[in-house]
Amino acid sequence: MTENGTTDAGVMLETATGTGLRRVAIDPLSRVEGHGKVTLLLDADDHVQQARLHIVEFRGFEKFIQGRPYWEVPVMVQRLCGICPVSHHLAAAKACDMIVGAPVLTPTAEKIRRLMHYGQMLQSHALHFFHLSSPDLLFGFDSDAARRNIVGVAAAHPELARRGVLLRKLGQEVIRMTCGKRIHGTGAIPGGVNRSLTQAERQELRARLPEAIDWSQQAVHLVRRLFEHNLDVYRQFATFAANSLCLTRADGAMDLYHGGLRARDADGGVLLEAADYGEYWEHILEEVKPWSYMKFPFLRRLGPERGWYRVGPLSRVTGCDFIPTPRANAERLEFLAFDSGSAARSTLGFHWARMIEMLHAAEVIADLVEDDDVSGSELVIRGTRAHRGVGVIEAPRGTLIHHYRVDENDMVVRANLIVSTTHNNQSMNVAIREVARRYLDGRTLTEGLLNHIEVAIRAFDPCLSCATHALGQMPLAVELVAVDGTIVDHRTRF
Amino acid sequence: MSDALRPKIRLATTSLAGCFGCHMSFLDIDERLFPLVELVEFDRSPLTDIKHCGACDIGLIEGGVCNAENVHVLREFRANCKVLIALGACAITGGLPAQRNHLDLGLCLQEVYLTEPSLARGGIPNDPELPLPLDKVYPLHEIVRIDYYIPGCPPSADTIWKVLTDLLAGHTPHLSERLIRYD
């Protein structure tokens, strides 16, 4: 690693714009889904001059989707991401619905897709909280790195770990029943779905849901307690004012499968309301920065400097007018009221909002399982053929946009994807700068201090595999390089 | 923590040009995770905060090789793992990302960073912090020696479990027809 360090130092000396700046790199980021790294530039007085989150892989999906038949796309593009494949599967399927002229599906198809989607919301949120983030929150940001993982949680809090595993399992089983496989299945097809649920499958789910709902609600309360115990930290950690974006139902309810685009500024002022995502490019533009393979989207009307925004659970829970399931909505109201709204503004509030959504997902699944439409036999409809399709969905990590154009031979000629994590690109960069200033400024780096930066990034639950769809990957090591280029301080976790 | 008579098997995992689906499928062993961690301890893995691979008994690698950094990580694993396993379609064939292999990488980059419809300001990222992409996406076995292969996109949890338990039991992994799938 020290050789790596010197290489990095060499690289930095060649490329750092401000001379005499020290480079700090956190590489690879861990306990996030995907690959990325953070670099910091500090001046002679250890003040952070620059902090960047780099997405370091390219995969070129938009390009090689071209020339493939549109019905292959929902199955192909979910390979962007193994954590939330269903999001891509469904966003692409929704785009294909427009292409085959089926904007409205049969009740069975619509409900099977929702079941699929909320099943994924359940498994993804459970994975993120229990498997990836809970170690930081339970043991402390700078606790012993060796136990700061799911195995450590299993040892210290066996019951909590077991529930996490079982909640994720339930979500994965819902996906398997609707897609044929837990990961990368084929359930959604243009104009509908390829199967519905058997009575036996519904019975199997029915049996497991009550405890899943209870456990989810207890998870919400766990996060609340964490806030209560470390209010000072949680209130301000990596916190900043930001615009927000999400889909909402026409009546303002949270709807993770379908809706209009709603954007708010930091004070709740309306920037977009019920906007048609079929013309997302009227509202959202992207820019490229030379130091990341991940693009930087922004709201057209505000421009790149002020137009960046935050997506995901925090934006959705605070952005919607209500959550259409009772327990989750009650928890939402408590969350918004907590400490006169500080939690709802804080970056760590993401965790709280995420658990509220997990509870909501469990409730929605419970309702759908009781709905006989999910065992219906009318699976597919087709209408007038179109040549363009846009599909947008609220993925676990936020708003996900798929856009395809298809030629008269049914082959894709154009594809554009803006994934959840990409929307959060600027927000995550602002968050780590905030943390770097507050915790690393002028300090000798410790592994624990560095983990603070990752804690901030983890709050967003970035899916870097998604984010790298354009070209593929993200690793985190840190070192301090003196003005003369010698390594003053160096930390990576072993 | 590890038994003095029978030290735990040390397992490292990573994802190169993959989607983490294989790792997710690994987690799909569900409750079996708990007995497993009695026999196995994790080294570098997306699940731990160990950033670099130390001496390991088993290395599981998901994803193909698409850029310079993948090559470094793959070599680190080969150098440190007694048994190196290619996990999933991308690691074994290059997978979906390898569908760019018949395309010109330059055109790919141009398309994605210079000509997207919703692109306000374009430009191909060129910061030295970014690993450069290779001309093609390569299967692992074209870069280093691979000991075992677990096909599937992703391989089912049962398939991964079978290979791991075979190895833990000390015999050569064998997969039945049921457990070998390529999709």
Next chain:
Amino acid sequence: MSGTFLLDGVAVPFVAGQSVLQAALAAGRYIPHLCYHPEFRPHGSCKLCTATVQGRLVASCTTPATADLVVQSNTDELREIRRTLVQMLFAEGNHFCPSCEKSGNCQLQALGSDLGVTTAGFRHYFPDRPVDASHPGAWIDFNRCVLCELCVRASAEVDGKNVFAISGRGLTKHLIVNAPSGRLGDTDFEVTDKAMGVCPVGAILPKRVGFAVPIGSRRFDLRPISAQALDDAPRPGGRPDV
């Protein structure tokens, strides 16, 4: 003429005109095969059905069954050769099974899993083979073609159209379409043609069907090809009791 021969030590009955492979399948004894199709004259090109007949290695689909032959099929040597052949086919084309709608119904996949193939092993060729989507009802993904020539035979012998032919030599051998433009859309091919249905892999497919069959209900989700092939085999006594 009829009689029996020995396959892996077990007597297999045959009738005049049957090949070793046909007789074996009819008798409920599986020998792996890919380019052989019960409705067509044996082709003998894929070589997966290679067996030892009287001590010589031959394609069992083109070897006439005769009395008292001694045939071995289920040996380590032959299994190894067959694995290598499947590996060659996987490495030669672009077989992206994860996004292929033929997955689960694909004979190449089914053979691979039945033979225990976990990797193509060799270096992949990654050839550049553009898709032909010019036909309104069907499309050809040449990336997946294994050159079994079943479509060539079906179009010529059943459809009477000669829509397909083989061009090139050695590794450049490839399937071509009988039109000056070389495009399927410029031929009299119809989706009802026999050539449409015989493709054992995902090379010739109907449009807009895609993934309509859910995982779990696909042909080889249900049973391995070694069992499926026996159901398909025509036999004097009709279908066997499985």
Next chain:
Amino acid sequence: MQDTADHEARLSHALGRWGAEGHRLLQLLHAVQTPSGYLAQDALQDLAQRLDLPLAHVRGVASFYSFLSTEPVGEFRVLFSDSITDRMEGSAELLDRMCRRLWVEPGRVSDDGLVSIGTTSCTGLCDQGPALLVNGRAIPRLDAARVDRICELILGREPVSRWPEQLFVIDDVIQRSDVLLRQQFPPGEALAAARRLAPAEVIAAVTRAGLRGRGGAGFPTGAKWAACAATAGPERYIVCNADEGEPGTFKDRVLLSRHADLVIEGMTIAAYAVGATRGLLYLRGEYLFLRDAIEAALERRRGAGLLGEWAPVPFDVELHLGAGAYVCGEESALLESLEGRRGIPRNRPPYPVTHGYRNRPTVVNNVETLCAVALIMLGGAAAYRSVGTQESAGTKLLSVAGDCARRGVYEFPFGVTVRQVLQAAGAGDAIAVQVGGPSGTCISVDEFDRTVCFEDLATGGAFTVFDRRRDMFEVARNYTHFFAHESCGFCTPCRVGTSMLARVVDKIHDGHGSRHELAELDQLIAALGKGAHCGLGHTAMNPVRDTLLRFAPAYERRLASTDFAPAFDLDAALAPARRMTGRDDPAAHLGDAS
């Protein structure tokens, strides 16, 4: 550039010469293509229409043969013979010299469309190489001066038909004659001798003489004839296999040049014996320069009443020209080619003797075999049988080439030792001999007392000598690429296996090889040897197998020290991205694994 304007003219002439018959497609394609071998789309379409064949079928046939091109080629198409002996004599350097003189890259057409330069498999001139073909015509004994002269002629746009004749002179170098080459007799005498016997007695005599096929496989000729004669049919065929494609051999070329009458007389005797009325002589495209002489010989014999519908033995012979496909030397592939199709070896049974040319009973014999038939008729079976060994009666013509003082054709009685041949040829310090060409056997010094005969070293005639200057790995590599180039692609193991074999050998050559590659070679050798459809595939791995066995150090010294290395240069794989990003920092490069 391509005089497609003339293709109408060529088409009508071709149809006049061959008739609008689908089974003569290959001959028609020969006649329709431009002088340098280009078949434009419209030429193929017109031909398909006139023959009422699917265009794709015609295209498929054209694409099978090296000497027919569906891609534009130069007005002058130069193909350097790529036999190992050509290489040993500097053909690569000469090719490079020509490319530089003519400003063209190998395998590409010059911008002005004037010339394209490439390589082709052995042209059968190993005793006077290096050699090349220009628009189908062979030029031997290449050196810098000749290459420069050829360049001048091409730059002067001089039609090949007007090039100085001495460029094209092919010598018939006979270093040792025995019973076969010594015999002199007026045309018709052997046939007359045969006709004094009943057809069945002719077959019996050939059987008694112990004559076995000279192509290399050694099938008893009498048995083949008897089987054909025993098969009922309205029409039987005699096919002379003059597709001498095995790299390193050229004795059939000499026989056809010096003893065309003997060959045709052998065919006529065979026809008399089995009751055939029609004969076909399939001459490999590389031997185009022999065609007119053979046609003349046929015409002479017709004039002399020895050939033709009204001859005492009603039998006539049609000469067909091959087009650059080694696999057509396999008898059933040769029949496919004669029928105007792609040269794909047939599934057997049935065998040609019962279902041959156009499904009629057919005898396919090698040139040398047919000459021996005439000899047997003249000298008698006993005399013939008295020469050679127990299992191998008579003599064998050997094409001796490579590292020896006296290259050329040697006729020895079967049973001659390799050492004796080497002594006769003046090959003092040979380290290896490839007996029977790439598909034969490679033997090393301590096996030089082995004998040439069907019991030990069977050979079609190639006898290529390598002395201590040679690297047997490179020899095997050249042969392996030959097979990859000539594989017909019908069966999986050969189509993919020969190519993979070449890739692995190249990887070892590039210094990226390891134990891993040696294991891959074993895997491929097994699949080819055991799984392939025909003789080409079954023997395609012989060169690697034999040299691994006898010259292992030639492989081992090339292996990389690591247990595995990529086949390609990883740093080069980053070049496109470096170009696009303009980066050249250390992180923009990849070194070897450390």
